[in-house]
Amino acid sequence: EDQVTQSPEALRLQEGESSSLNCSYTVSGLRGLFWYRQDPGKGPEFLFTLYSAGEEKEKERLKATLTKKESFLHITAPKPEDSATYLCAVQDSWGSGYALNFGKGTSLLVTP
Amino acid sequence: DSGVTQTPKHLITATGQRVTLRCSPRSGDLSVYWYQQSLDQGLQFLIQYYNGEERAKGNILERFSAQQFPDLHSELNLSSLELGDSALYFCASSVSSGGQETQYFGPGTRLLVL
Secondary structure, three states, rough: EEEEEEEOOOOEEEEOOOOOEEEEEEEOEEEEEEEEEEEEOOOOEEEEEOOOOEEEEEOOOOEEEEEEEEEEEEOOOHHHHEEEEEEEEEEEEOOOOOOEEEEOHHHHHEEE | OOOOOEOOOOOEEEOOOOOOEEEEEEOHHHHHHEEEEEEEOOOEEEEEEEEEEEEEEEOOOEEEEEEEEEOOOOEEEOOOHHHHEEEEEEEEEEEEEEEEEEEEEEEEEEEOOO
């Protein structure tokens, strides 16, 4: 059975203090690994998809990387507007269609 | 704005009742997924439709059902509601190309069962 574990559960950073969020996964075969951002009471907002180990993608202050067992979301010089819950999800190539299996998320708070 | 719309935004009802949640996918997207998000379980896949046909099922209760209509909008029907059904319900739509696919989520429907 697919498993997605995110750590830490919560993270508090000072503005400008860089850090990384971790997503460990177990799947029969990885079709894709996804990162989403979710603000309170809103729907998840797509950030990145990674398909193979060694792949990296960047968007503004965010950079996502992928290995065979985990993915990292690096946040460089974060700003208060980066505060949100970051969700990691996997698509299993042997699973139900293209359904996403989500981790429980990392709640990030960036203070001025 | 993802382009996926969901109605209603909020729904308050009583135990034992039945409700219908509606989702309109992004223009051109053939797939619709339904997810449930509760505080303790996180985001859980319920069911997927592709161009009107059921494609995959996840942890969907027998009291819940869904369908996708010819205009591609989808409805999730929840019946015999229980307190534990209180949650955020999201739909997502997607289009596949070359085995790659991205799901875009709607704003959700917050269901409160009293």
